[in-house]
Amino acid sequence: MVSFILCLLPALLATTSAQGETLTCNTCFGQTETCSFAPGTCQDNKATGGCLSVAEDITLDGTQNTYFYKQCLSSYKSDIEVPISFTVGNGQYVRINTTRCNTDNCNSALPGVPTGSTTENGLQCPTCFALNFTVCNSAITPCTGDETYCMDFTGFLYQGPSFSPFQAKGCASASAQAIKPGTNLATALYTFDFFWGSSVPAEKIPTNPPPITAASQETPTATLNTTITTTPSRTTSPETTTSGASPALGKFSFALYLPGLTGLLLVKLLS
Ligand SMILES: *[C@@H]1O[C@H](CO)[C@@H](O)[C@H](O)[C@H]1NC(C)=O
Ligand SMILES: *[C@@H]1O[C@H](CO)[C@@H](O)[C@H](O)[C@H]1NC(C)=O
Numbered sequence: 001m002v003s004f005i006l007c008l009l010p011a012l013l014a015t016t017s018a019q020g021e022t023l024t025c026n027t028c029f030g031q032t033e034t035c036s037f038a039p040g041t042c043q044d045n046k047a048t049g050g051c052l053s054v055a056e057d058i059t060l061d062g063t064q065n066t067y068f069y070k071q072c073l074s075s076y077k078s079d080i081e082v083p084i085s086f087t088v089g090n091g092q093y094v095r096i097n098t099t100r101c102n103t104d105n106c107n108s109a110l111p112g113v114p115t116g117s118t119t120e121n122g123l124q125c126p127t128c129f130a131l132n133f134t135v136c137n138s139a140i141t142p143c144t145g146d147e148t149y150c151m152d153f154t155g156f157l158y159q160g161p162s163f164s165p166f167q168a169k170g171c172a173s174a175s176a177q178a179i180k181p182g183t184n185l186a187t188a189l190y191t192f193d194f195f196w197g198s199s200v201p202a203e204k205i206p207t208n209p210p211p212i213t214a215a216s217q218e219t220p221t222a223t224l225n226t227t228i229t230t231t232p233s234r235t236t237s238p239e240t241t242t243s244g245a246s247p248a249l250g251k252f253s254f255a256l257y258l259p260g261l262t263g264l265l266l267v268k269l270l271s
Pocket of ligand 2 (some may be wrong): 131132162163164
C-alpha cells in the first residue's frame, strides 16, 4: 500500500504542477471608486479562471445602487465581457461596465460607470421583470439612448447565498446579444445566470392615428382607428392589435374576407 502511494506521488505532483499555474487578481468592493472594502487579492486556476473588474449602476430592487467590484472569475469562458445595459420598465435598469482579463493583477483599474441616457430613441419594447415564477406582466415602454434591442431573458438571479428564478423583458444595448443560454453576467450585487433568451432589434414607436371625429367614425377606416385607440391594453403587441381589431371591422372587412372564406369552404368540401 505504502509503495503504491509512493509510486503515485510523483504522478500526483506532476499533475498538480501542470494544472497549478495560478492567476492572481485584485479584490475589493465599494460604493465609490475607492472600492475600499475588502481590498486584497484572490487566486484562481490560470487555465480556466480570470480577473474581473466591474462598475455598475443598478435599480432592480427599486433603489439606485452604484457599485465597484474586483474579483476572481472561475468561469472566464462563459462570463460576459462587454458593457451591457438593459431597462425592464418602472425605472428599473441594469447598467454594467466590465473588464475581464487573465494576466496577474490585470484588473487593477476600474472601468467607468455607464451613464445611460434618458433621451427617447423612437423605439419601444415590452418591459417587465419578475422573480420566483410570478407573471412577467409586460407593458410597452419607449427605449432610450443606445438601448436599441428588445431582450427577453430567463434564468437565475443569485444574490449572496440565495437565488431566484427570474424573467426579464426590456430595451437593451446591442451588446445584450452576447447573452446566450449558459452565459453569466457577474455584477457586484448579483450574478445573472441566463438559461434562455433572445435579443432582437427594437421596433419603431408607431405614429399616432389621427384624432377621431363623429363624422369619420362612419367610415370603415375610422372604425379601425377607434378600435386601436380605445383598447390601449391591446396595443401591447402588434399581433394582438390586429387580431383584436378584426372582429370590430364589421361588414366592410367581412366582405373582404368573404372570397377567402368561400375558397376555404370549397377546399374543405372538395377534400
Ligand atoms: C466603460 O469603461 C471604459 C473604461 O473606463 C470607458 O472608456 C467606457 O466609456 C465605459 N463604458 C460605458 C458604456 O460607460
Ligand atoms: C424568491 O425566493 C427566494 C428563495 O425562496 C427568496 O429568498 C426571495 O426573497 C424570493 N423573492 C421574492 C421577490 O419573492
